[in-house]
Amino acid sequence: xxxxxxxxxxxxxxxxxxxxxxxxxxxxxxxxxxxxxxxxxxxxxxxxxxxxxxxxxxxxxxxxxxxxxxxxxxxxxxxxxxxxxxxxxxxxxxxxxxxxxxxxxxxxxxxxxxxxxxxxxxxxxxxxxxxxxxxxxxxxxxxxxxxxxxxxxxxxxxxxxxxxx
Numbered sequence: 001x002x003x004x005x006x007x008x009x010x011x012x013x014x015x016x017x018x019x020x021x022x023x024x025x026x027x028x029x030x031x032x033x034x035x036x037x038x039x040x041x042x043x044x045x046x047x048x049x050x051x052x053x054x055x056x057x058x059x060x061x062x063x064x065x066x067x068x069x070x071x072x073x074x075x076x077x078x079x080x081x082x083x084x085x086x087x088x089x090x091x092x093x094x095x096x097x098x099x100x101x102x103x104x105x106x107x108x109x110x111x112x113x114x115x116x117x118x119x120x121x122x123x124x125x126x127x128x129x130x131x132x133x134x135x136x137x138x139x140x141x142x143x144x145x146x147x148x149x150x151x152x153x154x155x156x157x158x159x160x161x162x163x164x165x
Contacts, residue, residue, distance in 0.1 A: 042138040049152030055114055065114055073107030121145050 058065050080099050081091045124141050131137055 042142060044142055044146070045139065046146075047149040049147040049149045050156070051110075051113065051152060052146050054110070055117060058114065066111065069107045069111035069114070072110070073103050076106045077103035117145050 058068050061068055077100060080103060084094075085091050121141065121144070124144055128134075128137050131140070
C-alpha cells in the first residue's frame with residue numbers, strides 16, 4: 001500500500017468511515033488526480049488583535065524571532081539605565097537585579113506568546129487530517145492562533161492600568 005493510500009485510509013478511519021484497503025474510485029470520466037476546486041479565501045470571523053499585528057511584523061524581520069525579543073530586552077534595559085542617568089542616579093547602582101529582571105520580562109512575555117502561537121499552529125497542522133471537512137481548517141486555525149481585537153485591547157489596557165496603579 002502506498003504512502004498516500006495509507007494516509008487516506010488513516011483519515012477515513014479517524015472519521016469513522018469504513019476502510020476497504022482500496023480507495024474509492026474516481027467519478028466517471030475523470031482520473032481522480034485533477035486539482036480540487038480552489039476554496040474560497042478565508043473571511044476572518046473577527047479582526048486580529050494589536051498583538052497579532054506585532055507578531056506578523058516580528059516574523060517579517062530577518063533572522064529568528066528569538067533574536068528580536070532579546071534585542072527588545074537589551075533595549076528596555078538600556079532605556080531604564082538612560083532614565084536613571086537623566087534623573088541623576090548612578091546607572092548601575094541600587095536595585096540592578098530588579099531592573100534587569102523587569103527588562104527581561106518585558107521581552108519574555110511577548111516572546112512566550114509568540115512561541116505558543118507558533119506551537120499551536122504547528123500542532124494544528126498535525127491534526128488537520130482528522131477534521132470532518134478540509135474547508136473548516138483555515139477558520140479553526142485562525143481562531144486558534146489569532147486573538148480577537150476588542151477583548152485583547154481591553155485586557156491590555158486593564159493590565160496596564162493595574163500595573164500603573
